[in-house]
Amino acid sequence: MAHIYDPTNIFARILRGEIPNKTVLETANTLAFHDIHPQAPVHVLVIPKGPYVTFDHFAAKATVEELVDFHRTAAAICAMLGIASGDGYRVISNAGVNGMQEVPHYHVHILAGRPLGRLVERAVT
Numbered sequence: 001m002a003h004i005y006d007p008t009n010i011f012a013r014i015l016r017g018e019i020p021n022k023t024v025l026e027t028a029n030t031l032a033f034h035d036i037h038p039q040a041p042v043h044v045l046v047i048p049k050g051p052y053v054t055f056d057h058f059a060a061k062a063t064v065e066e067l068v069d070f071h072r073t074a075a076a077i078c079a080m081l082g083i084a085s086g087d088g089y090r091v092i093s094n095a096g097v098n099g100m101q102e103v104p105h106y107h108v109h110i111l112a113g114r115p116l117g118r119l120v121e122r123a124v125t
């Protein structure tokens with residue numbers, strides 16, 4: 001999968017302040033905000049501020065500072081929202097066509113607050 005970043009994507013526009021968001025936490029390298037169409041009582045998106053397309057792109061190319069900041073921010077959100085010590089949660093990152101990634105700026109979804117079902121649908125044959 002090519003890692004060509006499209007600076008017109010919606011999360012790039014959020015980072016530039018062109019579109020509002022409901023921020024949960026912001027650091028030097030990371031922004032976390034509520035998903036506009038929540039799939040669970042807690043549905044927070046965590047994005048790096050750098051121009052990364054997918055999980056593998058971010059994991060391979062981000063600086064150590066970016067990597068640490070991203071994951072520490074996600075952990076802080078779990079603590080802030082009380083889900084680290086609750087009934088559990090799910091972290092998801094979609095990539096590309098098969099992953100049904102809608103926004104081509106790397107992000108994880110943090111979902112909690114209800115039973116979340118199986119990880120993926122069974123294959124349809």
Ligand code: 5GP
Pocket residue numbers: 010019021022033034035036037038045093094100101102103104
């Ligand atoms: P993906 O399918 O790329 O993993 O998920 C993209 C997510 O971004 C979706 O859950 C969608 O609801 C969310 N989203 C799309 N546009 C916006 C927006 O303008 N603001 C916010 N807060 N979330 C958005």
